[in-house]
Amino acid sequence: MSEWIKVSLMITVMDYDKLGSNDAIGRCLLGCSATGAELRHWMDMLASPRRPIAQWHTLGPVEEPEKS
Structure with a gap:
């Protein structure tokens, strides 16, 4: 379980066009590098293994890669 304390999960929501x-569209970071509600959600999940912990999160901006 202690290895999960060091994990971060970046979730990116995509607009799929055929x-x-x-x-x-946006991103959300969960895990040890997160702050605020996202970090609390991660800590709730660690405190209750094998139990679903559902929560809505606001999407943040997606940084565009720099062009060389």
């Missing part, structure tokens, strides 16, 4: 490009 004929066009697939664009990232």
